[in-house]
Structure formats: C-alpha cells, structure tokens
Amino acid sequence: xxxxxxxxxxxxxxxxxxxxxxxxxxxxxxxxxxxxxxxxxxxxxxxxxxxxxxxxxxxxxxxxxxxxxxxxxxxxxxxxxxxxxxxxxxxxxxxxxxxxxxxxxxxxxxxxxxxxxxxxxxxxxxxxxxxxxxxxxxxxxxxxxxxxxxxxxxxxxxxxxxxxxxxxxxxxxxxxxxxxxxxxxxxxxxxxxxxxxxxxxxxxxxxxxxxxxxxxxxxxxxxxxxxxxxxxxxxxxxxxxxxxxxxxxxxxxxxxxxxxxxxxxxxxxxxxxxxxxxxxxxxxxxxxxxxxxxx
Amino acid sequence: xxxxxxxxxxxxxxxxxxxxxxxxxxxxxxxxxxxxxxxxxxxxxxxxxxxxxxxxxxxxxxxxxxxxxxxxxxxxxxxxxxxxxxxxxxxxxxxxxxxxxxxxxxxxxxxxxxxxxxxxxxxxxxxxxxxxxxxxxxxxxxxxxxxxxxxxxxxxxxxxxxxxxxxxxxxxxxxxxxxxxxxxxxxxxxxxxxxxxxxxxxxxxxxxxxxxxxxxxxxxxxxxxxxxxxxxx
Numbered sequence: 209x210x211x212x213x214x215x216x217x218x219x220x221x222x223x224x225x226x227x228x229x230x231x232x233x234x235x236x237x238x239x240x241x242x243x244x245x246x247x248x249x250x251x252x253x254x255x256x257x258x259x260x261x262x263x264x265x266x267x268x269x270x271x272x273x274x275x276x277x278x279x280x281x282x283x284x285x286x287x288x289x290x291x292x293x294x295x296x297x298x299x300x301x302x303x304x305x306x307x308x309x310x311x312x313x314x315x316x317x318x319x320x321x322x323x324x325x326x327x328x329x330x331x332x333x334x335x336x337x338x339x340x341x342x343x344x345x346x347x348x349x350x351x352x353x354x355x356x357x358x359x360x361x362x363x364x365x366x367x368x369x370x371x372x373x374x375x376x377x378x379x380x381x382x383x384x385x386x387x388x389x390x391x392x393x394x395x396x397x398x399x400x401x402x403x404x405x406x407x408x409x410x411x412x413x414x415x416x417x418x419x420x421x422x423x424x425x426x427x428x429x430x431x432x433x434x435x436x437x438x439x440x441x442x443x444x445x446x447x448x449x450x451x452x453x454x455x456x457x458x459x460x461x462x463x464x465x466x467x468x469x470x471x472x473x474x475x476x477x478x479x480x481x482x483x484x485x486x487x488x489x490x491x492x493x494x495x496x497x498x499x500x501x502x503x
Numbered sequence: 504x505x506x507x508x509x510x511x512x513x514x515x516x517x518x519x520x521x522x523x524x525x526x527x528x529x530x531x532x533x534x535x536x537x538x539x540x541x542x543x544x545x546x547x548x549x550x551x552x553x554x555x556x557x558x559x560x561x562x563x564x565x566x567x568x569x570x571x572x573x574x575x576x577x578x579x580x581x582x583x584x585x586x587x588x589x590x591x592x593x594x595x596x597x598x599x600x601x602x603x604x605x606x607x608x609x610x611x612x613x614x615x616x617x618x619x620x621x622x623x624x625x626x627x628x629x630x631x632x633x634x635x636x637x638x639x640x641x642x643x644x645x646x647x648x649x650x651x652x653x654x655x656x657x658x659x660x661x662x663x664x665x666x667x668x669x670x671x672x673x674x675x676x677x678x679x680x681x682x683x684x685x686x687x688x689x690x691x692x693x694x695x696x697x698x699x700x701x702x703x704x705x706x707x708x709x710x711x712x713x714x715x716x717x718x719x720x721x722x723x724x725x726x727x728x729x730x731x732x733x734x735x736x
Contacts, residue, residue, distance in 0.1 A: 225529065230522065247509075247525075248533035249551045258550050262538055 210289060212267050214316060215282040219243040220259040223273025224438060227356035232276055239282050247273075252328035252436060256336070260322040268319055272312050274354050274364075275300065281349035286316055290497040293321045294341040298349035299491060304361065304414045305404040306483040307397055309491060310337075310344060311368055312352035328436050334370070338377035344491035354414065358453070359445050361410035365401055365417025366444075367435045372398040373425045379432050383425050384467045393489040398422075402464070404483065407476040412453045419460035419471070420448075426467050505605065506552040507572055509534040510544055511562025512722065515646045524566055536562075541720045549611035556581060559604050563650075564589065564640040566603065574605065574635065582607055583631040587639035593651075593686035593695045596678055599634065600658055601642025651691035652733065653725040655682060655698030656705070660719050663706025679703060701732050 219240045223229035224247070236243050244262065249255040259270060267288075271277060286296045300313030317340075327339045336342075354364035372394045373383060380386040387395070401418035405411025424430050434440055448456065461471040474482060509524055509532060511517035517536070525532045533551050538544040548559060556576050560566060576585060589602035610630045644654035661667050662679045682699035686692040705728075709715035718724045 230518070234518075242537065244535075244537035246533075246535055246551065248531075250553060254550070258547060261550075262543070262547055 210266075210292060211285055211287045212316070213283065213285045214269050214314075215240060216265070217267045217269050217316065218263040218265045219269040219271065219282070220263070221245040221271045221273070222249075222255055222259065223247045224249075226273040226360060228353055229273040232271075232273060232353070236271055236277050239277055239279075243271075250438065252336075253326065253330045256317075256322060256327075257325075260317065260319050263319050266319055268317050268322075270315050270317065271350070272352070274312060274352055274356075274360070275314065275350040276353055277314065277350045278348060281314060281347070284345075284347055284349065286345075288318070288343075291341065291343055291494050293318055294343045294494055295321070295336065296345055297337075297342045297491075298345045298347055300350045300352045301348050302352045302354070304355050304364070304408055304411045305400050305479075306486065306488075307400055308348060308488040309393075309397065310342065312350075312354070312364075314349040329433075332433055333377050334374070334432055334435055335377065341494060343494045345493070346491055355405075355408055355410040358410050358413045358449060359442070361405075361413035362417035362420075362445055362449075363438070363441050365414035365419075366421045366441065367417075369398065369401050369418030369421030370425065370432060370435050372401065373422060374432060379425060383422070384469070387469055396489060399470075400482075400486065402461075403472055403474050404479045404486075406474060407479040407483075411479070412457060416448075416453050416456045416460065419457060419464060422469060423460055423463055426464075426469075504531060504573065505554045505556045505558055507532045507558040507560060508548040508551060509560050509562065510548060511536045512538070512544075514562035514644075514650070516565075516643055517562035520560075520562060520565060520643075524560060528572060539722065545606070546611060546614065549606065549608050552608055555608050556585075556605050557608055559606060560640070561601055561642065563642055563644045563646070564601060564603065565643050566640045567638060570603070570637070570639045572603075574637070576605060580631070580633055582610060583633045584627055585633045585635050587635050587637050589640050589642040590638060592641050592643055593645050593655075593689045593692050594681050595685070596681050597638060598678065601640070601644060601654075603639035605635075645689065645691040645695060648691060648694045648733075649726065649729055651694040652698035652701075652729050653722075655695045656702035656728060657719045657725060658682065659699040659702030660706040660716060663703040664710040664716050666710075666713075666716055697733070698729075701728070 221233055221236050221243050233245060246255055246258060259268060288294060296316040297310040298314040299308050300311060301308050302311065321340055325339050327333050327336050331339065333339065355361045375390060402415060405414050461473060464471045507528055509521050521534060535544060535548055535551065538547060558572055585605040586599040587602045588597050589600060590597050591600060607630060610627060614627055645651040659679060659682050662675050665675060683696060683703060686695055
C-alpha cells in the first residue's frame with residue numbers, strides 16, 4: 209500500500225519575490241532541515257519541473273514562498289492507493305480573507321506526473337489542476353500570508369480573482385451573462401476575494417486586485433495567461449499603485465455592480481464579522497477504485 | 504546584466520550572505536539551496552536563469568561591496584567559464600577557490616550530470632576557462648571544524664592530484680604549500696591545515712584513480728573522511 213509521510217519526501221520551497229519569503233523559509237527549515245529552496249525562477253511550469261527533476265523521492269512536497277507551514281503538517285501521511293498519479297493538495301488558510309482551500313497550499317506531487325505535465329507557459333493555461341488530478345485534503349497545513357506589501361496583496365487578489373472566473377481553465381465568452389454558471393464554490397470564493405479584507409494590512413489591495421481582474425475579464429483587456437507573468441503584473445501594478453486603493457476599489461465595485469456582478473462594500477468591522485461567520489466549502493476528495501470499479 | 508545564482512548547501516553563514524546579495528540585486532538574484540552533489544546542483548542552476556551567461560556565488564562567499572556583477576563577457580569568450588579571484592581568510596591566498604564565476608548557460612544545460620570531471624568549473628566539456636583578475640569575495644569557509652577541514656581537504660585533493668585542467672605545476676605546488684602551512688592563528692586555522700595535509704596525502708595517493716578523486720564532490724563522503732581522520736565519528 210503506497211503510503212507517504214510528508215517529512216520523508218523531498219521538500220522544495222519555491223519563492224520568487226515575496227517580502228516574507230525568508231521568514232517562511234526559516235520556519236520551514238525548523239520543521240524540515242533537509243528542505244531545498246529554489247528562489248527567483250521565472251515560469252511556473254519550469255520551476256516545478258525543476259523541483260521534480262531534482263527530487264530523489266517518488267513523491268515530493270512543494271511549499272510556496274508566501275506559506276507559513278503549520279505544526280504537524282509534515283507529519284501528515286497520505287495514501288495514494290488507486291490515485292498514484294494525483295497531487296495531494298492540502299488546505300491553506302488565507303490571512304487576508306480567511307478563505308480555506310488549496311490556493312497557495314502545501315502540495316504533494318508524484319514526481320513522474322509532474323515531469324510529464326505541461327502547464328502554464330507551456331500550455332496556455334494558468335494552473336496545474338487542469339492537467340493533473342488533485343486530491344483535495346482538508347487538513348490546514350499552512351497559512352498563506354500574501355499581505356506583506358501592496359504589490360503582494362494586489363497580485364494575489366488579481367491572480368486568484370482571474371482564476372476563479374474561469375471554467376475548465378478557459379474564460380467565459382460573456383462573463384456578465386454567464387458568471388452564475390461558475391462552480392458554486394468558486395462563485396462564493398470570488399465574492400469573498402472581492403469584498404473581504406479591509407480589516408487587515410494591505411487587504412484593500414487584494415480587494416482591488418480581485419475586482420480589477422474581473423473588470424479585465426469583462427472588458428477582455430488581457431488574456432487569462434497574463435497572470436502567469438510576474439513581470440507584466442509588476443508593470444501593471446506600477447501604473448496603479450499611486451492611486452488611492454479605496455477609491456479604486458469603489459470605482460471598480462460600481463463597474464462590477466453595473467455589469468451585473470454584485471459587490472457589497474464591507475468596512476473593516478464587516479470584514480472581521482464576515483471572517484467569523486463564513487463557512488468554507490468542503491473540499492472534495494477523488495473517488496478511489498474499489499473491487500470491480502475502476503476510476 | 505547576467506543573472507546571479509546563489510548556491511548554498513549547509514553553510515552556517517549562507518543566510519546572511521544571501522541576504523546581503525539579494526538586497527543588492529533583488530531582481531536578478533536567484534537561489535538554489537540544499538541540493539546534494541555539486542555537479543547536480545550546478546547543472547540545475549543553468550535551468551533557473553534567463554540570460555546566456557550567469558554568475559554562481561557560493562553560499563560561503565562574502566561578496567565585496569565594490570564587486571558589482573557588471574562584467575561583460577566578450578562574444579568570442581562566451582563558451583568559457585570565467586573565474587574571478589577570492590581571498591582565503593585563513594592563508595590569504597587569492598585565486599579561483601571559492602570565487603564568483605560566470606558560466607555559459609547552454610553549455611552547462613547540455614552537460615547535465617554527465618561530466619566526470621572533478622572540478623566542474625575547469626572541467627566543463629566544450630567550455631574553456633578564463634581567469635578574471637578581479638577580487639570578488641572572501642570565501643568564508645572557516646566557520647566550524649568540519650566545514651573548514653572538508654573545504655581544505657577537497658581543495659588540496661584537487662591541487663595534489665593535479666586533476667584541475669590547465670593548472671601550472673609551479674603555482675599548484677606553491678598554493679598547496681601555503682594551504683598546508685599557513686594560518687594556524689586564524690579562526691579554525693588548525694583544522695584548515697589538518698584538512699589540507701590529509702587532502703594532499705589523499706590526492707597524491709589517488710592521483711591516477713579518477714573514481715577515488717571524484718568522491719570529493721560528495722559531502723557525506725567528506726564528512727566520513729573528517730570523522731575517520733579526526734576520530735570524532
């Protein structure tokens with residue numbers, strides 16, 4: 209029975225320019241002294257494949273540069289019987305809006321699957337899970353801390369806002385008329401990304417980013433693969449960073465409301481309240497093959 | 504401007520050296536940490552960069568503030584590895600040991616892990632080797648007994664076995680003599696000299712045994728030699 213304890217798998221820490229990456233790295237080292245680190249490499253497909261190529265173990269763990277890994281996370285055990293190709297995606301808690309799902313979370317990959325995959329810059333896509341099966345795990349293995357600078361928060365909101373607007377990795381033809389056909393969990397998360405966060409540092413920039421992404425989806429300003437390129441995103445942010453984020457949020461909110469996507473302006477207190485009452489959708493595990501039933 | 508890759512393994516001063524470097528050159532500094540095997544690590548670095556040539560800075564390198572990573576390699580030398588000069592804090596030798604180097608991206612990518620040369624900087628297939636007479640850093644390898652001993656052992660095996668391509672015998676002998684005699688009053692100087700002497704003995708004994716010499720690229724094996732020689736294991 210193929211079982212793996214995470215701390216026995218090669219662990220790769222992937223950072224780029226996150227202001228908190230060294231703190232998160234030191235945290236990971238305290239839990240996994242043998243962790244390897246790759247910093248500053250452009251291209252998602254490229255850097256993950258590089259990790260897979262360097263891995264000496266069948267399964268490898270990846271931790272993103274904005275992740276604070278929780279106690280006990282690397283003591284977790286997975287059993288991939290019947291789903292040997294799948295990636296195990298652990299839940300991460302987003303500190304901006306308290307969403308708890310796979311975004312930025314710890315992942316455990318099958319080495320060969322990752323090497324043979326084609327994603328992001330190599331396939332006109334913006335994520336792995338449209339090419340590789342994900343087995344979603346409920347355990348909260350880490351916190352995603354994306355609010356250490358305005359750029360980091362805005363980029364997180366923009367990228368995730370854009371991703372949440374896609375169906376099977378592709379943009380809707382007409383978002384204004386079709387957004388209700390999105391997966392229910394994603395609609396719910398999109399509402400949260402576009403409204404919750406005024407109560408934490410730089411949270412307003414995450415809200416601006418998510419709203420700007422939807423604006424750009426509706427107006428077809430950029431292609432969806434735009435979110436893969438951090439240089440382009442930085443240039444985009446440089447154009448807007450001097451404008452008051454609150455004003456931008458409200459202008460974008462009006463635009464989205466007029467476009468049929470409801471935005472409710474939550475102040476700091478409302479954001480804090482929403483974090484408390486919002487129940488995160490249950491994450492779904494892959495079905496396992498049983499006798500006489502192949503997946 | 505070429506990309507810069509900071510390559511670290513377990514150097515105690517790696518984090519502070521990394522911070523100093525990445526603070527100066529945030530947009531073009533990349534890092535690879537923890538990959539076992541020097542050849543595998545260097546091979547991987549070539550897949551991390553976006554420029555046709557790139558710098559490699561070792562984890563124990565304290566880069567001089569007036570070294571600006573702005574060297575421009577002439578077109579006709581773009582198939583060469585370019586080695587700057589590093590200052591050894593124990594014996595004050597100044598040469599390529601632990602120095603910043605510039606590698607040709609495509610050539611390193613193609614070589615992969617296949618090279619069996621002991622020293623990847625001088626032994627890259629299809630690549631020449633150029634010395635750049637500019638001091639880039641202090642190679643601060645003398646941070647504890649093990650690392651100091653292993654660093655000295657490894658370098659003196661290379662020198663004594665004369666496996667480094669394009670070595671001048673007289674210069675090699677001079678450097679070896681300095682490694683084996685100088686710096687006892689410096690931090691971990693005694694460990695440095697002991698490692699150098701052991702490395703010289705090993706290098707001379709196995710000068711014609713490529714497999715034995717190649718073992719010096721394995722950190723675990725080096726640690727075993729330290730344990731055995733120093734009776735600490």
